[in-house]
Amino acid sequence: GQSLEQPSExxxxxxxxxxxxxxYQTSGFYGLSWYQQHDGGAPTFLSYxxxxxxxxxxxxxxxxxxxxxxxxxxxxxxxxxxSASYFCAGLSGGYNKLIFGAGTRLAVHP
Amino acid sequence: ETGVTQxxxxxxxxxxxxxxxxxxxxxxxxxxxxxxxxAKKPLELMFVYSLEERVENNSVPSRFSPECPNSSxxxxxxxxxxxxxxxxxxxxxxxxxxxxxxxxxxxxxTRLTVL
Numbered sequence: 001g002q003s004l005e006q007p008s009e010x011x012x013x014x015x016x017x018x019x020x021x022x023x024y025q026t027s028g029f030y031g032l033s034w035y036q037q038h039d040g041g042a043p044t045f046l047s048y049x050x051x052x053x054x055x056x057x058x059x060x061x062x063x064x065x066x067x068x069x070x071x072x073x074x075x076x077x078x079x080x081x082x083s084a085s086y087f088c089a090g091l092s093g094g095y096n097k098l099i100f101g102a103g104t105r106l107a108v109h110p
Numbered sequence: 111e112t113g114v115t116q117x118x119x120x121x122x123x124x125x126x127x128x129x130x131x132x133x134x135x136x137x138x139x140x141x142x143x144x145x146x147x148x149a150k151k152p153l154e155l156m157f158v159y160s161l162e163e164r165v166e167n168n169s170v171p172s173r174f175s176p177e178c179p180n181s182s183x184x185x186x187x188x189x190x191x192x193x194x195x196x197x198x199x200x201x202x203x204x205x206x207x208x209x210x211x212x213x214x215x216x217x218x219x220t221r222l223t224v225l
Contacts, residue, residue: 042114042219097155099155100154101152102151103152
């Protein structure tokens with residue numbers, strides 16, 4: 001089957017750096033996406049890795065290693081507004097079918 | 111504003127009721143999706159429509175019936191639901207590109223409670 005594993009909760013302080021890991025067991029994933037969801041809000045797209053390596057977008061970076069079936073989202077200079085749930089999602093075959101992990105709830109404290 | 115709207119935002123229904131969820135996208139996208147989000151569980155893809163044609167049906171019970179009359183509108187018709195169907199139902203749209211990332215834009219969801 002296809003599944004993605006990520007930690008359920010992460011806690012960090014303002015200004016710190018946090019890494020959210022995602023490991024997957026599947027074949028045929030074309031890439032790994034990351035989405036952010038605030039409480040009561042809609043998931044919003046953060047990044048996508050089609051190739052191995054690091055993708056940087058402002059304070060957020062995402063990494064993928066296909067050989068290790070592993071990726072991570074790196075959040076730098078954490079702010080209170082970064083408190084949210086973060087989902088990794090594997091892009092599967094067919095019409096851009098996304099298989100989501102259960103999400104990591106990030107709590108940023110002062 | 112994500113460009114994807116959903117109505118109603120909240121819905122309480124009995125197991126014998128019939129109701130419909132509506133989704134509308136204003137982004138000119140070609141693909142639309144229904145997801146179910148339950149507490150502590152991954153988002154579950156239910157249906158995918160591309161150019162108004164259903165291209166994915168993820169073994170969803172027949173008490174959920176999707177409809178896509180045009181590329182901007184998507185409905186989810188509900189009939190004889192069970193309490194375990196209570197969840198947040200999210201609609202999303204994307205350009206429908208099959209090469210590289212196809213960023214999905216989500217609506218705010220409908221919080222459904224089945225009594």
